[in-house]
Amino acid sequence: MNEQVDGAKESYFRWLDSFNRRDFTGMLDEMHFPHLRISGKNELQIWENREDHELHLRGTSNRLDDENWKKTISENVTALQSGPNKVHLSMKQYRVNTMNQNYNIFDTLWIFILENGSWGVKFRSSYLSASSEVINSGSSD
16 A cells, blocks of 8 residues: 555545544545535536535435434445545445444445645545435535
8 A cells, every 4th residue: 555545545534434423524624625426326416615515414414314324334445546646445335224234335436636735535426326315415506
């Protein structure tokens, strides 16, 4: 592993820890904006800034509560490509509900960039298609 991959993975796992604690500030600190995502339904979502994405995160959090979500786990976090300022991480994620059952298992690709001396995710693409996924929630609506 190299320094760039280490930086991207460290950023990702800080984001995941914040996601599981519903710490919006912590999640946003590991993201670069504008931030882009291709949803499980192949819709491009764009959030221009932290404030736009925080609104999305709050809505997602409410929908996760409706699913009886407890946490999200990532496995096989693997660097597919890396360069001095960009790393592509692939992983399998799954959600765990309050009965400790796995659900919504999906593959995802995250692209991390080094910007202003900090690693953060800039682009995501996942195969998640669930009630907690928000379609048309970005500022590009």
